[in-house]
Amino acid sequence: MSKPTPISGFPEWTPAQRMIEQFVLDRIRATFELYGFAPLETRSVEPLDQLLRKGETSKEVYVLRRLQADTDGPAGDDALGLHFDLTVPFARYVLENAGKLQFPFRRYQIQKVWRGERPQEGRYREFLQADIDIVDRDTLPAHYEAEMPLVIGDALRSLPIPPVRIQVNNRKICEGFYRGVGLTDPEAALRAVDKLDKIGPAKVAELLAETAGASEAQAKACLALAEISAPDASFADAVRALGVTDPLLDEGIAELTAVVETAAAHSPGLCVADLRIARGLDYYTGTVYETQMIGYERFGSVCSGGRYDNLASSGNVRFPGVGISIGVTRLLGLLFGAGALSVSRDVPTCVLVAVTTEEERPASNKVAEALRSRGVPTEVSPSAAKFGKQIRYAERRGIPYVWFPGAEGDEVKDIRSGEQVPAAAGEWTPPRADLKPLVGPAAAGV
Numbered sequence: 001m002s003k004p005t006p007i008s009g010f011p012e013w014t015p016a017q018r019m020i021e022q023f024v025l026d027r028i029r030a031t032f033e034l035y036g037f038a039p040l041e042t043r044s045v046e047p048l049d050q051l052l053r054k055g056e057t058s059k060e061v062y063v064l065r066r067l068q069a070d071t072d073g074p075a076g077d078d079a080l081g082l083h084f085d086l087t088v089p090f091a092r093y094v095l096e097n098a099g100k101l102q103f104p105f106r107r108y109q110i111q112k113v114w115r116g117e118r119p120q121e122g123r124y125r126e127f128l129q130a131d132i133d134i135v136d137r138d139t140l141p142a143h144y145e146a147e148m149p150l151v152i153g154d155a156l157r158s159l160p161i162p163p164v165r166i167q168v169n170n171r172k173i174c175e176g177f178y179r180g181v182g183l184t185d186p187e188a189a190l191r192a193v194d195k196l197d198k199i200g201p202a203k204v205a206e207l208l209a210e211t212a213g214a215s216e217a218q219a220k221a222c223l224a225l226a227e228i229s230a231p232d233a234s235f236a237d238a239v240r241a242l243g244v245t246d247p248l249l250d251e252g253i254a255e256l257t258a259v260v261e262t263a264a265a266h267s268p269g270l271c272v273a274d275l276r277i278a279r280g281l282d283y284y285t286g287t288v289y290e291t292q293m294i295g296y297e298r299f300g301s302v303c304s305g306g307r308y309d310n311l312a313s314s315g316n317v318r319f320p321g322v323g324i325s326i327g328v329t330r331l332l333g334l335l336f337g338a339g340a341l342s343v344s345r346d347v348p349t350c351v352l353v354a355v356t357t358e359e360e361r362p363a364s365n366k367v368a369e370a371l372r373s374r375g376v377p378t379e380v381s382p383s384a385a386k387f388g389k390q391i392r393y394a395e396r397r398g399i400p401y402v403w404f405p406g407a408e409g410d411e412v413k414d415i416r417s418g419e420q421v422p423a424a425a426g427e428w429t430p431p432r433a434d435l436k437p438l439v440g441p442a443a444a445g446v
Contacts (some may be wrong), residue, residue, distance in 0.1 A: 009117075009125030011329060013336075016346045021128075021332055023343075023439040024159055025110060028130050028326065031155035032108040035147075037132050040107040042089040048079040051088060060084055062114045082114040086131045087283075087305075087323055091312035094135055094319050103319075104136040104144070110328075122299045122334045130155075131305075133323030135312065140320040142255045145287040145307050146262035148324045152291065152303055153263070153270045155326065160440040161335060164303070167274040167290045168259050171306070172252025173239065174225070174278060178212075180246035181221045187282065188212040193226050194278035197300075226276040232264060233257045235273040252286075259287055285309040289324050293331065296338075302331045344438040345398030348377045350430050351412070352394040353403040355384040363405050370425035371403075376435065378403075391415055400434050 006012075013021060029039075051061055061081040083089045086109050094101065110130045119125060132151060134144045149166045156164050171190065178186040192207040199207075201223050208214035208222055221242065228238045236253045256273055263271035279288040286307030293302050305324030312319035335341045351371055353364045364380050371378040379399075381390045387404065394402050394415055403412045403423070412428055413420040 009119030011124055011333060016343050017336055019343050019437055020341050020439050024328065024332065027158045028155045029110065031151065031158055032132055035151050037106045037108040040109050041111055042093050042109065044082055045080040046083050046089055046092065048081045050092060051081045051083065060116045062116055084113055084115040086111060086113060086129055086325065087311065090133055094312045095314050098319065104134050106134050108132045121337055122330050124329055124333065127327065127329035130326040130328050131323055133321050135319045135321035138318055140322065142258065145255060145322050146259045148289060148305065148322060149259065149263045149271050150266050152324055152326065153267045160341065162294045162296065164291050164293050166271045167277050167292065168256060168271050168287060169273065169275050169277040170252040170256040170287050171284050172248050172286060173256060173275065176246040176249025176252055177225050177244050178222065180244035180249055181218045183212050183214060183218060185212045189214065189222060190278045193222060193276065196226055196276050228275040229272060231269065231272045233260055235275065255287060279304065279306050283308045283311045287322065296334050299334055302327050339442055342440065342442040347397050347399065348437060349379045349397065349399045350376055350434055351378045351401045351403050352399045353378060353380045354387055354390045354405065355381045356405060358384045360405065367403055367405060367410065367425045374429065376430060401430060
């Protein structure tokens with residue numbers, strides 16, 4: 001068999017990186033639950049027409065065939081695709097289970113998604129997302145839009161990562177402003193402005209003219225709006241100074257002001273109003289979020305989302321919601337690539353129980369069982385080699401303690417300091433700091 005080659009865009013972490021990932025997920029999950037979000041997992045596939053109904057591109061969707069030999073491709077009920085985010089599957093779940101849910105419904109979902117984009121640093125074809133959403137029946141109070149950054153700020157602050165800045169905008173500001181300057185296709189204008197960071201203002205002005213029918217003066221006004229940024233509610237004065245009026249614009253300003261002021265009261269500096277943030281997906285209708293990790297801004301957002309009013313609806317019943325998603329694999333991929341995270345050892349094991357002879361292995365197994373019963377991660381030496389060799393085995397694996405059974409009493413050795421003390425399996429406990437691997441910034445020497 002020839003040596004296999006990696007598949008681009010499908011990351012496989014080392015055991016040490018996987019332990020870091022699990023630590024991160026545990027912290028995120030704990031924060032979500034502190035805010036009252038309940039866990040949910042949806043199926044990995046959705047009907048293709050549902051995946052593509054809200055402005056997504058078919059080029060990004062992995063299509064499934066029921067049978068490998070089905071060369072004609074899927075059709076009808078068999079036209080399935082792997083979900084590329086968790087919002088569309090969640091909306092479908094709400095519609096299917098509305099009679100069983102209590103509203104407002106708060107859920108978190110930590111699950112893999114798949115997206116057929118060009119892999120690059122921090123961007124993958126298979127990746128893990130951690131989402132929270134709040135949905136309600138018919139109406140959803142705007143204060144939930146102000147709550148989202150608080151949850152994300154607390155979740156990311158609990159991790160040993162660089163600080164983050166959440167950029168917030170409100171689609172009502174953009175749409176109301178575009179209507180106020182006389183544009184008849186605000187969605188086209190939004191999609192054009194969303195490309196500002198990628199193609200620059202001159203190209204966006206051309207795009208506004210081509211796709212939204214903007215005149216030179218209208219394009220200039222749209223770009224002036226996009227340049228407004230403030231860490232507080234002063235953004236509102238800057239918007240009004242442009243001299244455009246529209247009821248939807250006023251509504252958006254009020255909602256974004258509440259988001260910024262709520263975040264500032266909870267965590268000063270967490271949020272900044274940035275009116276160039278548009279989010280390209282068509283289903284967003286209110287506040288939108290993008291999150292940059294300080295020092296990694298060039299890689300774009302690691303956490304994003306927004307308010308949606310029409311994604312989940314059945315007849316005359318709507319289920320408006322707001323959600324935000326942490327790109328866990330994206331965030332970790334950037335930090336792993338920079339060597340910015342480390343773990344104190346490569347295995348969970350805290351204690352290696354030495355084996356004197358193979359005939360006495362049952363005694364070593366009994367010690368290990370006693371330690372495990374008290375929550376100490378323990379393994380037994382793979383062979384009854386000389387103790388020096390067993391110690392070297394522990395050193396290579398990063399195991400801090402070696403337990404030596406003895407006829408006159410057991411002893412345990414801290415192989416980092418060389419200290420060796422008498423011990424009993426039913427009494428000795430390692431220091432709390434050694435019980436589990438510690439995750440932290442690499443610069444901290446963890």
